[in-house]
Amino acid sequence: MPLLARYAEGLFWLARYMERVENLARLVDVTQTFESPGLEAEAWDALIRIHADEEHFAKNHTVLDPEAVKHYYLLDTSNPSSVIGSIEAARTNARTLRPIISTEMWKHLNVFHRELATVQDWELRGDALSRLCTRIKEAVQTHTGITEGTFFRDQGWHFYELGRLIERADQTTRLLDIKFHRLAPNGREERQLEERTQWGGMLRAVAGYHAFRRIAPVDFSGDQVVSFLLADPCFPRSVRLCLSQAEWHLTQLRTSYGLRGTLTALEQIEEMRGALLDRTAKQIIQDGLHDFLDAMQRDLITLAAVIGRAFFRDWRPAEPEVATEQSQSQSQSQSGGGSQSQSQSQGTTLRSTADGGITS
């Protein structure tokens, strides 16, 4: 069964948006636990910086108030990378994908989208915030479970998984970066204790704390956490595991569906794995963790672009006159797919070249 390029692209982005929502909920949750009394704003500032949203945020906000940041990332519809913005984008993609996703996937997403629209501002405050984050996280996990149990596993599923894994790897690097923004590498004993508490909080945010406990020494240090999140071969959210799973999906597309355009992407993963494993975490931190994470994020954008060029909508058999459309996808900045272009046509009239919004 051939797969429409548009569907492949939609599936890739549906998964990315959903994964982003889950991670955003995790990030907000962990940021709250990083709040030090009197320095609340500092913790929330880091959230904005790792998303490179300083400029966009400043457009509508004059002060950096924790409440404003929470609203910005959870409920602000003008922020395309907020939870609500991502769900909107995920649902629009799912709508175009209704012919091929399962009815149960669509129904759940449709209902979740509707529920999210009813979230009130008070749910962002105090202990309610953590509960809201849990609700969001669990909704995405429900989506993931429904998908696992109902989505037909032909090539479309591989594109869906690729989107999810690339986004997940990207989000793990961001989570590490938030930590980098908070802490200097060394300190006195109580500083170390505080550090350890914070590393623990981060591990809990990605559901990795107990797995880490099993493999790490009792008196662990920061570089071991970094190593765990980047290069552990078994942790579901480690960059390394995401990459090797992505590699497996690309290989499946190549061998079972004859998609030879996977070659460039496979080579890209090969290179990224090299960068990840050639140095120890200690060395990476010494050379500059932030720069390393930044490079990793850029590589992931390239990986997504390579897959997009090979298989998605803008894939064209060398037709010069449509070359202008090539730039439509994948030119996004750090946070991947962006907003929709909702050129409403009521179906009968004219439509811009945008396809009703699959990607940015």
Next chain:
Amino acid sequence: MRDRISAIGLEGLRARATAAENDLMSLGITFTVYSEARAIDRILPFDCIPRIITAAEWRKLEAGVRQRVAAINCFLHDIYHDRHIISDGIVPADLILGNSNYRPEMEHFPVRFGTYAHICGIDIVRDEHGEFRVLEDNARTPSGVSYVIENRHLMRRAFPDLLAGMALRPVDDYGMRLREALTEIAPEGVLDPQVVLLSPGIYNSAYFEHVFLAREMGVPLVEGADLVIENDRVFMRTTSGLRAVHSIYRRLGDDFLDPLVFRPDSMIGVPGLIAAWRKGNVAIANAVGTGVADDKAVYAYMPRIIKYYLDQEPILLNVETNICREAAGLAVTLDRLHELVIKPVGESGGYGITIGPRSTLAELDAARAALLADPSNWISQPMIGLSVGPTLTPEGIRPRHLDLRPFAVTGRSTWVLPGGLSRVALKAGSLVVNSSQGGGSKDTWVIAETAA
């Protein structure tokens, strides 16, 4: 049925109907209404009391629909070829050649099996004597069939006790039949034709139905931009390159199909599609130019058209119709304006209708002015005592006006989906059943023939 409904009780019916409607919303079984630049997803309101059609009634309806579809296809073939019906003086030439839905591109172009209107919806009411009468033919891209099937699913989920033990004609195989017909009409010699459904996309108000039909047929739902023409052949863009397409169920109007032939500003069509079609490399359903057959002006001639091509009396009667483009028709209409229903010939969806007995003097004057300004744009019909069916309302179970749209699928031969879409006017006294104007729908039960 009456006993079963009373066993559930009014409160029970209401609670279940509400739950069923929430279900429709969650499932996104909706159509989109656009107002003030906002898109609102609405469900087609669902009335839980089924409309029941006996086996004998259905025998007549089915035969009548079949006959009507056969006549429509003969008519379309004739007017795009030798035009005997014009030269024999049955239908005036300007009514056809001057019709805005007439497509010169179709002249002398053969379609397989002579089928132009592959999917046809015939709107039927019963008059005060219980006689079935055709209100309107829909031979372009009739919609609503998804609700027929979804309504049955909904009844099974929410009212299993109403359905228990009922021997009903099934509606589930519509998608299979449709795909069969689309496969039959594919160009000759193609072994395993690729069928697709061409949709304007997610912003179309009937997008849910497009999704539904693509899924039921098991074929890709494509948008214009997914298709590309090379050397007069149609291809779709897939992850593994271009794949040939042989048969297209299109859900966009003629005007938007191909910007090289029709509206040049259409961005939802496929440039070069018509050329590929005329080369015989792809089938398109419905064919281009079928709108000339379901026009309200041509409707008036349908009984004569049936007789002319099939040499049969119409099994289903028309509603008596005055053609205002003819002097006699206009005179009668102007004379009895307050008794008649006046309809524009070019509109669909219940727009632009004046119902004489329910209009103010000012409204009648406006209608009179419009009639005189452009008589050929209008027809008029007597008020008929439109059929009613028991319907759940805030006041209890009350009679509400309803109509029936059976769907016919024609490839090599015609198949009629048992039943059809029963649309019901939910407002007391209202005659307008269109979904765009607050109508709802019911499950339609055709009782199976008992084994003789």
